[in-house]
Amino acid sequence: xxxxxxxxxxxxxxxxxxxxxxxxxxxxxxxxxxxxxxxxxxxxxxxxxxxxxxxxxxxxxxxxxxxxxxxxxxxxxxxxxxxxxxxxxxxxxxxxxxxxxxxxxxxxxxxxxxxxxxxxxxxxxxxxxxxxxxxxxxxxxxxxxxxxxxxxxxxxxxxxxxx
Amino acid sequence: xxxxxxxxxxxxxxxxxxxxxxxxxxxxxxxxxxxxxxxxxxxxxxxxxxxxxxxxxxxxxxxxxxxxxxxxxxxxxxxxxxxxxxxxxxxxxxxxxxxxxxxxxxxxxxxxxxxxxxxxxxxxxxxxxxxxxxxxxxxxxxxxxxxxxxxxxxxxxxxxxxxxxxxxxxxxxxxxxxxxxxxxxxxxxxxxxxxxxxxxxxxxxxxxxxxxxxxxxxxxxxxxxxxxxxxxxxxxxxxxxxxxxxxxxxxxxxxxxxxxxxxxxxxxxxxxxxxxxxxxxxxxxxxxxxxxxxxxxxxxxxxxxxxxxxxxxxxxxxxxxxxxxxxxxxxxxxxxxxxxxxxxxxxxxxxxxxxxxxxxxxxxxxxxxxxxxxxxxxxxxxxxxxxxxxxxxxxxxxxxxxxxxxxxxxxxxxxxxxxxxxxxxxxxxxxxxxxxxxxxxxxxxxxxxxxxxxxxxxxxxxxxxxxxxxxxxxxxxxxxxxxxxxxxxxxxxxxxxxxxxxxxxxxxxxxxxxxxxxxxxxxxxxxxxxxxxxxxxxxxxxxxxxxxxxxxxxxxxxxxxxxxxxxxxxxxxxxxxxxxxxxxxxxxxxxxxxxxxxxxxxxxxxxxxxxxxxxxxxxxxxxxxxxxxxxxxxxxxxxxxxxxxxxxxxxxxxxxxxxxxxxxxxxxxxxxxxxxxxxxxxxxxxxxxxxxxxxxxxxxxxxxxxxxxxxxxxxxxxxxxxxxxxxxxxxxxxxxxxxxxxxxxxxxxxxx
Numbered sequence: 001x002x003x004x005x006x007x008x009x010x011x012x013x014x015x016x017x018x019x020x021x022x023x024x025x026x027x028x029x030x031x032x033x034x035x036x037x038x039x040x041x042x043x044x045x046x047x048x049x050x051x052x053x054x055x056x057x058x059x060x061x062x063x064x065x066x067x068x069x070x071x072x073x074x075x076x077x078x079x080x081x082x083x084x085x086x087x088x089x090x091x092x093x094x095x096x097x098x099x100x101x102x103x104x105x106x107x108x109x110x111x112x113x114x115x116x117x118x119x120x121x122x123x124x125x126x127x128x129x130x131x132x133x134x135x136x137x138x139x140x141x142x143x144x145x146x147x148x149x150x151x152x153x154x155x156x157x158x159x160x161x162x163x
Numbered sequence: 164x165x166x167x168x169x170x171x172x173x174x175x176x177x178x179x180x181x182x183x184x185x186x187x188x189x190x191x192x193x194x195x196x197x198x199x200x201x202x203x204x205x206x207x208x209x210x211x212x213x214x215x216x217x218x219x220x221x222x223x224x225x226x227x228x229x230x231x232x233x234x235x236x237x238x239x240x241x242x243x244x245x246x247x248x249x250x251x252x253x254x255x256x257x258x259x260x261x262x263x264x265x266x267x268x269x270x271x272x273x274x275x276x277x278x279x280x281x282x283x284x285x286x287x288x289x290x291x292x293x294x295x296x297x298x299x300x301x302x303x304x305x306x307x308x309x310x311x312x313x314x315x316x317x318x319x320x321x322x323x324x325x326x327x328x329x330x331x332x333x334x335x336x337x338x339x340x341x342x343x344x345x346x347x348x349x350x351x352x353x354x355x356x357x358x359x360x361x362x363x364x365x366x367x368x369x370x371x372x373x374x375x376x377x378x379x380x381x382x383x384x385x386x387x388x389x390x391x392x393x394x395x396x397x398x399x400x401x402x403x404x405x406x407x408x409x410x411x412x413x414x415x416x417x418x419x420x421x422x423x424x425x426x427x428x429x430x431x432x433x434x435x436x437x438x439x440x441x442x443x444x445x446x447x448x449x450x451x452x453x454x455x456x457x458x459x460x461x462x463x464x465x466x467x468x469x470x471x472x473x474x475x476x477x478x479x480x481x482x483x484x485x486x487x488x489x490x491x492x493x494x495x496x497x498x499x500x501x502x503x504x505x506x507x508x509x510x511x512x513x514x515x516x517x518x519x520x521x522x523x524x525x526x527x528x529x530x531x532x533x534x535x536x537x538x539x540x541x542x543x544x545x546x547x548x549x550x551x552x553x554x555x556x557x558x559x560x561x562x563x564x565x566x567x568x569x570x571x572x573x574x575x576x577x578x579x580x581x582x583x584x585x586x587x588x589x590x591x592x593x594x595x596x597x598x599x600x601x602x603x604x605x606x607x608x609x610x611x612x613x614x615x616x617x618x619x620x621x622x623x624x625x626x627x628x629x630x631x632x633x634x635x636x637x638x639x640x641x642x643x644x645x646x647x648x649x650x651x652x653x654x655x656x657x658x659x660x661x662x663x664x665x666x667x668x669x670x671x672x673x674x675x676x677x678x679x680x681x682x683x684x685x686x687x688x689x690x691x692x693x694x695x696x697x698x699x700x701x702x703x704x705x706x707x708x709x710x711x712x713x714x715x716x717x718x719x720x721x722x723x724x725x726x727x728x729x730x731x732x733x734x735x736x737x738x739x740x741x742x743x744x745x746x747x748x749x750x751x752x753x754x755x756x757x758x759x760x761x762x763x764x765x766x767x768x769x770x771x772x773x774x775x776x777x778x779x780x781x782x783x784x785x786x787x788x789x790x791x792x793x794x795x796x797x798x799x800x801x802x803x804x805x806x807x808x809x810x811x812x813x814x815x816x817x818x819x820x821x822x823x824x825x826x827x828x829x830x831x832x833x834x835x836x837x838x839x840x841x842x843x844x845x846x847x848x849x850x851x852x853x854x855x856x857x858x859x860x861x862x863x864x865x866x867x868x869x870x871x872x873x874x875x876x877x878x879x880x881x882x883x884x885x886x887x888x889x890x891x892x893x894x895x896x897x898x899x900x901x902x903x904x905x906x907x908x909x910x911x912x913x914x915x
Contacts, residue, residue, distance in 0.1 A: 017444065024444045028399075033391040034384035036561075038512050039594040040447075043844040046512050075384040087382045094374060094810055097818050098246025098562030099381035100388065100513045128852040132844065134512050135246055135562045136821030138855045140814070 003063050007032070008076030018064030023047045025063050026073060034074035034103040038132070045131030048104035049073045055111035055130075074103040077110065086110055089148035090141075097135030105131050109145045117152050119145075200286015200771075201661040202697055203534045204638035207280045213356050216295025217241065221279035224307075225350040227300040228257065234329045234342035236261060236268045238297060241281030242289040243273045243535065244377065246562040247875050248811040249289045251375045255807050256294050259369040260301030260361055262325040263341065273535035273557040280536040283636065285565075285697060286665060287774050287873025290807065294871045302358040308344045315339070315347075327367050363805070363867035370865060372810030377559070389531050389558035390516045394587035397518070398427055399443040400579050401450040402572075402590065403436040407599035407839035408644070408694045409462030412453065420449050430582045433650035437579050439588065450593065464836035466692045470503045470606040470900075474629040479686040482660065484626075484669050489679035491622035494614035498716045502611070502709040502899045505831040506693055507604035508847055513561025515568030515601070516591040519580035521546075526553045526580065530573040531560025537638050538570060542577040544653070545640035553577075564822070566636055566696035568592050568601040574643040595842040600644060603832055604698025605631040605691075607668060609709040619721040621732055623680040628706060630668025631688050632658030635696040660687045661701075665771055671703035671880060674710050675769050676732040693834070699819075700879035703770060704826065707880020708887065708901075711766040715888040716897065725888065726751055729767060737802050738776050740864060742767055745778035745800035748862050757892045760785055761795075764888025766881035774873035776802040776864075779820060779881040781856070783889040790909030792890060794824065794856035797882070802864040804872040812874050813861040819878035820859055825850040827883040829902050 005012050005022075007030060014029040021040075026032045026049070035058045038046030042057040049058045050072040077084035083091070086106045096102045105128065112119055112127040119127065124145050133141065198206040198217060207220035214222055221227070221241075229237045238257045244250045250270055258265040271277055273284070281292050305325065312331040313320040323331055330338045363370075380387045403420075405411045411434055420438055421429045425445035430437045438453070440446040466473040518529040519542075526548055530538045532555075539555040542548075560569065576590040592600070612625040640646035641653035661667040669685040698704075718725040726746055733739055745765065746752070754763040765780040781797040799816050806812055829848055833840045841847035883901070891897045896911040 016442075020444045024442075028443050031393070032384060033386050033388075036388075036390065036513055037591065038514075039844060041594065041843055044512055073384065074382070078383055083379075083383060090382050091374070091378060094372075094378065094814060096246075096375070096378050096381055097248070097814060098512075098559075099378065100246075100390075100511075100561035102381055103384060106382065125852045125855065132512060132849065132851065134510050134564070134822070134849065136818030136825075137814070138821060138850075138852055139817055139859050142852070142855070 004067055005063065005071060006069065007071045008073060014063070016063055019062045022049070022058040022061040022063055022066060022071070026058060032073050032075050036100055036104065045104045045108060046101050048107040048131060050107055050111055053111065053114055055108040074106055077106065085151050086113070086144070086148045089144040089151060093140050093144040093147060095137055095140035095144040097137050101131060101133045105133070105141050109148070113149055113152060118149055198281055198288065198292050199283030200288045201665040202285045202634045203283040203537050203636040204540065206282035211353065214354055215299045215356070217279060217281045217292045218296045218299055218354050221296070222353045224300055224303055224352055224354055226279050227297060228304050228350060230304070230341050230345035232342045232346055234267065234340050236263060237271060238268055239271045239278040240293045240297065241273050241279045241536070242284045242293040243533065243557040244559045245284060245533065247815060248375050248808065249284070250377055251373055252290065252807045252811055253293060253297055254376065255368045255373050256298045257301045259366055260298050261305050262327050262361065262367070263329040264327070265368055265373055267329060275536055275539045275555045283534045283537070285533050287770060287875045287877065289873070290871035291873055294807065298360070299358060300354055302360050303354045304350060306358045307348055307350070308341055311344050311348050312339055366867070369805065369807050370809070370867065372808050387559065388513065389518065389529055389560045390513055390591060392518055392529060392558060392589070394518065394520065397587040397589050398439050398441060398583070399446045400437050400439045400576065400588050400590040401446040401593065402575050402596070403438060403450060403453045404596060404600065405458040406595070406842065410458045410460050410838055412456040413459050415453055415456050420453055423449050423452070428583065430579050432578060433648055433652065435578060435645050435648035437575065437590070439579060439583065447593070460837045465834045465838070467836055470505055471501065471608045473692060474606065474608050474688060477688040477690050479629065479688055482669065482685040482687055484663060484683035484685050485673050485681040487679065487681045491679050492616035492618065492620065494622050495617045496720055497612065497614040498713065498720055499612045500713060500716060500899055501609065502705060502712060503608045504606060504705045504901045506606040506695070507698055507826055507830050508598060508832050508841065509564050509567040509601060509604070509698060510847070510849055511561045511563060511567050511597070514592040514594055514597040515572040516560060516589070517573040517576035518587055518589050519576035520587040521580040521584045524552055526577055528553065528555045528573050528577050529558045530555055530569060531558060531563065532569040532573055533563060533566070534570065534636060537636065538573045541570065541574055541637045541640055541643055545574050545643070545646055546577055546581045565604065565698040566602050568597050570637045570642070571600065571644045574640070574645045578645050578649070598842045598847060599839050602635060602694045602696035605633055605668070605695040607702060607705040609705060611709055611713045613713055613717055615717055615721045619723050619728065621678050621717065624674065624678045626672055626683045626709065627686060628668055628672050628702065629686040629688060630702055631691045631695050632660060633667035633695070633697050633701040634659070634661050658689050658691065660685065664773055666702060668702040670701045670706060670771060671768055672706040673772060675735060675738060675772050676729070677734045678732060699822070700770070700876040703768065703876065704823070704879045704883060707766065707768040708883040711768070711881065711884030712887050712899065715764065715891060725765060735769070738767070738769060741776040741800045741802050742778045744862055744864060745780050745798055748800065748860060749780040749798040751780060755782055757895060759894055760787065762889050762893025764885045764890070764892050766884030766888065768877070768880045770873060770877040775877040777816065777877040777881050779878055779885045781885045781889050783886070783893055785890065785893050785908065787912055790905035790907070790912065792828065792905070792908065794886070796858045797856050797885070798860045799878060800862045800864060801874065801877060802866060802872070803874045804866050804869040806863050806865040807871065809863045809865065812863050815875050816861045816878045817859050819876065820882045821850065821855065823879045823882035824886060827886050827901050827903055829904060831902050
């Protein structure tokens with residue numbers, strides 16, 4: 001069936017079986033790479049995107065349920081030459097090893113900062129709990145989220161100055 | 164140290180036109196080591212044994228470096244990016260010794276049609292093998308460019324310098340770009356061993372934390388992974404396998420699966436089965452339907468005893484690692500202890516993936532295997548093509564920590580592609596297939612016995628280790644799953660130990676400490692009750708854990724400080740420097756000591772006694788009600804020789820600390836007699852954000868000009884020991900069997 005999805009602010013029409021999880025529509029129909037297949041079970045968060053501003057597992061959401069909903073992927077956080085604040089913070093902190101989990105990390109963190117621009121350390125850790133990283137980049141990811149929060153709240157004027 | 168001095172002298176000697184050439188000393192330590200740490204196949208033949216790193220097997224310069232007329236530099240490496248940042252580090256090495264900005268260096272990673280074969284990207288060997296080769300190849304190229312400029316100007320080479328921007332310069336202001344200079348000479352010449360290296364005091368790129376070149380794309384959704392590749396006409400495949408290695412589905416209604424809408428074909432080759440569809444979700448739906456059938460076990464039942472009982476029941480080949488005899492004072496105190504580790508999963512976040520296309524008689528395979536050239540060998544044998552008709556290309560995948568499903572899935576994809584000529588096939592394993600079929604990190608057991616004299620000197624040291632082979636890397640079709648499934652299966656090759664000094668199950672069983680009366684024995688167990696192969700650090704994880712726990716057990720029994728006991732038995736100055744730096748930064752002297760809840764512990768090793776030196780200390784707090792341990796902070800010091808990217812080293816060590824904490828405190832592959840039962844992240848939990856340490860600090864001890872020492876696996880053992888030692892310090896409980904889980908800690912606390 002034909003389904004219209006609102007992805008990163010644009011209406012996109014796809015032809016897919018209604019039960020197809022959003023992850024495959026994003027990757028295979030729309031050619032977006034940010035959301036990754038990790039487990040297909042909602043256990044690892046590699047596929048995290050935002051749905052109406054909330055972080056969700058795209059591997060669990062059938063596309064038929066998503067018409068009229070606002071979907072944002074990591075590709076939607078930036079303009080061509082202006083990366084989003086979180087992306088800048090991850091770059092400054094060099095917060096990636098293999099990076100396979102990172103787009104999902106950014107999308108989950110964005111949902112937190114959108115509703116709570118000054119989260120505590122405990123709030124950040126609790127919020128990021130659903131997303132797995134196997135390389136052990138967690139400390140840098142946490143630093144990057146704090147840096148982004150500081151940048152957004154004006155505590156950090158400069159984007160640079162990471163180690 | 165001498166290498167530093169020699170390096171500087173050799174450059175000056177050369178530039179002054181003197182015939183005196185000081186022997187290049189960087190290669191001496193690495194000589195005798197095996198490409199890729201002895202994992203995988205024999206590797207390419209050594210044809211130039213006096214050259215450094217992989218120049219030994221590929222000595223011709225243009226195999227490594229080409230410079231086009233515009234001065235753009237292409238560098239070729241047989242190593243691959245696994246998420247460890249090697250791409251950026253190798254670019255830095257090339258840029259430094261060529262004396263060009265890193266931005267003009269384009270790096271090509273392993274490709275059987277384009278790059279040198281450097282064996283596997285494994286064993287923390289990439290800087291030693293490829294870094295050393297590229298460093299010296301670049302120095303050779305720069306030397307030839309300088310000579311060419313000198314010839315053009317009719318001056319001595321000493322009168323020519325480079326400006327760091329890709330220009331040759333003379334004192335009178337004359338400049339010539341590398342592009343035109345390179346056009347006038349051939350790089351198709353053999354490297355010399357003594358090309359002058361740049362003076363560390365003048366380094367522009369090495370030693371700086373150049374930002375990783377691959378990170379921006381990964382943050383913005385650029386196609387950064389093999390999983391993101393899309394080729395025109397590409398079809399999606401899934402392999403149809405039982406729940407874990409050694410099983411298959413009893414009866415499957417192939418016709419029903421073939422007739423599902425969107426299914427293009429079910430490929431069958433003996434017991435090998437795969438579904439191919441136009442759409443990925445269709446292939447997954449077909450797989451799920453197939454999995455409704457009951458499965459049967461096709462291999463002997465999985466073991467039901469604990470690690471120790473399972474391993475000790477296997478026939479052993481005993482290999483003497485160390486056997487020394489010295490006169491000492493009499494022993495006054497002896498400690499005996501046994502340590503173990505269960506089977507572990509690699510747990511890459513992205514399940515393994517490959518693309519393959521069979522066209523015009525050539526099989527092209529895109530793979531994230533650590534052994535691109537081995538993939539070619541495996542696929543050639545599996546599909547019956549000559550090696551020159553198989554082209555294997557490395558593309559980065561999800562993080563890799565040893566032999567996961569990458570090699571198997573590449574073989575699977577090729578087998579499918581063979582059956583569907585002209586159509587590119589993309590195959591990704593499902594999460595449960597990665598857990599169920601990948602080779603596990605082997606379960607291991609050690610037994611140690613050590614004695615102190617009345618002065619708290621160690622007077623004897625005995626270490627026995629039981630392990631399956633850790634190097635079952637496929638080098639032929641028998642090493643991959645599909646090779647055992649096709650109609651005429653290939654036999655599984657017998658596992659072999661990796662000889663010391665690298666070792667496999669024996670890795671780091673030889674203490675770096677200065678100890679008398681050492682008896683170290685490797686009980687090599689060739690029969691593998693579970694499918695196993697290399698997991699980051701191989702046997703070093705348990706061997707270092709065992710040695711470093713025993714040091715703390717001796718220190719406690721002898722009433723001495725654990726750091727003092729270590730320093731008193733260490734002669735290697737760099738090892739001492741790493742330990743004392745760690746101790747200073749951690750505040751070891753004033754550390755929180757055991758009060759039942761809080762405590763501190765340390766661990767140290769030099770990886771393989773050849774790679775990086777690493778010491779780790781941590782402070783823990785135990786929740787006595789739950790047995791959960793919070794790591795309040797961890798401090799590491801590391802000496803990787805010449806640090807190419809200090810932040811790259813910190814990133815690797817931070818990651819190794821967290822991964823080792825996860826292995827050591829939580830992880831265990833579970834199984835029943837008929838199958839593996841850890842098939843997802845709920846049945847195989849790893850550490851998450853709320854389990855993370857409060858802080859991790861990594862201090863890099865740079866050694867300008869000294870050889871590169873492999874870093875990526877250096878912290879696995881020290882971290883594991885520091886964790887156990889901190890728990891013992893905090894609460895007086897000594898846990899020796901991994902995982903040191905909350906349940907076991909609570910049980911141990913209850914017994915006090």
